[in-house]
Amino acid sequence: MKPLLRSFVAIALLGGLAYSCEKDDDLWDWMIPETEDTATTGQVAGYVFHPAVVAATPQNISQLKVPEGFRVAPFATNLGKPRILVTSPAGHLYFSDREAGTVTLLHDADGNGAAEVKTVVANIRQAHGLAIHNGNMYIAAVRELYRAPINPDGSLGTATLLRNDLPDAGQHPNRTLAFGPDGRMYLSIGSTCNACAEPNPLNATMVVADADGNNMQVLAKGLRxxxxxxxxxxxxxxxxxxxxxxxxxxxxxxxxxxLLKQGGIYGWPYIYGEGKYNPQPRPQGDTTYQQYLSLTTLPTLLYDAHAAPMQMAFYGGTSFPADFQGDAFVAMRGSWNRSQPVGYKVVRVNFENGKPTAIQDFLTGFLVNNNRSVFGRPVGVAVHPDGSLLVSDDTGGVIYRVSRQ
Structure with a gap:
């Protein structure tokens, strides 16, 4: 893309010609020069389409599809708006509900594949990200980070405030966190906008900190x-x-x-995809697109635009076939900014020799009525100690369980 753009820029500078092409059924008419010495122009067709929301009835749920040899069924229903999921070694499942400001415990005490226990264990305004580490539950809200001990019955002790100085949310308030193999805390902080130069260096980053929230530093930036x-x-x-x-x-x-690495720059808001230039905003100061591209680590794999990837979970259970080991599941909540819906599913990211090679459907069927309606939007994914995959839906209020038949 970059060499092509440079060629068109040179033509435009010499002959005053415009560059236009039809790409992927979108209307493009862009000329993006390296610097502000030449005008930037662009036109693109944009759409809004929200599928109608219908109930997660037994008939609709029966249309869900998983690969041969698997089955999917509700693990719990009538849950409000469950978002992020995390499981404990004892088999307790927790989910956050950001709108309600709660963390709820679910437990399948008799092992029949459905939860009998449902208990709110924390009330924290805008609670979203969840992680378990050394017998404690960590909870991330927009600006706050909490830690609470997990009791033997799965309930939580009193939550301690670790930090209250995370950046303002803006467009992306959904903080998520996890603990790495190094025992440190990793926290994702989204951008405040669609595309802009962030005044706060912590926005649009992945940060890393000690388990008590101290010594926080930016691991990688340019992550929308x-x-x-x-x-x-x-x-x-x-x-x-x-x-x-x-x-x-x-x-x-x-x-x-x-692939996130220390000090990595991942392009946003100036570079995206295979090295494409975003026409607005431009790189700041005297920096050219080419210079910023040279600093950018490009993605390893790309997926459908606007599919909205949510929680990711690597499979390490024992009940799925052996070739699932080391693969990842990602919930795709679904699009709104395109003419035809994409996402609304859970996908499997195939890894070979530790490297991702392809993304394929795993749990589908939430779109109904010829893709004009939807009864579920997946958000959370977590692997249960019994090897099943749990999936939250914040639209129908259901958590699903995918298991082997």
Missing amino acids: NTIGFGWQPQTGELWAMDHGIDWLGDNDQKEELN
Whole structure:
């Protein structure tokens, strides 16, 4: 893309010609020069389409599809708006509900594949991110980070405030966190906007801190909104799914699977995809697009634009086939900024020798009525100690369990 753009820029500078092309059924008419010495122009067709919301009835749920040899069934229903999931070694499942400001415990005491126990264990305004580490539950809200001890029955003790100075949320309030193989805390802090130069250096980053929240520093930046991330079991490498920029058309910006490393720059808001230039905003100061591109680590894999990747979980259970070991599951909540819906499913990221090779459907069928309606939008994914996969839906208020038949 970059050499092509440079060529068109040179033509425009010499002959005053415009560059236009049709790409992926979107209307493009862009000329993006390296610097502000030449005018930047662009046109792209943008759409809004929200599928109608219908109930998660038994008939609709029966239309869900999983690969042969698997089955899917509700684990718990009537849950409000469950978001992030985390499981404990004891088999307790917790989910956050950001709108309600709660963390809830679910437990399948008799092992029949459905939860009988449902208890609110924490009330924290805008609670979202959850992680378990050394017998404690960590809870991330927009600006606050809490830690609470987990009691033997799965309930939580009194939550202690660790920090209350995380950046303001803006467009992306959904903080997520996890603990790495190094025992440190990793916290994703999204951007405040669709595409802008952030005044706060902590926005649009992945940060890392000690387990008590101290010594926080930026691990990687240029990440618009990285909700789902985790460590590949074979390599210990940190992989993450980032949300693409809106209003670039039906097929841009694609969602990105990135390998995150210390000091990495991942392009947002100036560079996206395979090295494309975002026409607005431009790189600041005297920096050219080419210079910023040279600093950018490009994604390893791309996925459907606007699919909205949410939580990610690597599979380390024993009940799925052996070739699932080390693969990742990602919840795709679904699009709104395109003419035809994409996402609304859970996908499997295939890894071979520790490296991602493909993304394929795993749990589908939430779109009904010829893709005009939806009864569920997946958000959370977690692997239960029994090896099943649990999936939260914050629209129908259901947590699903995918297991072997």
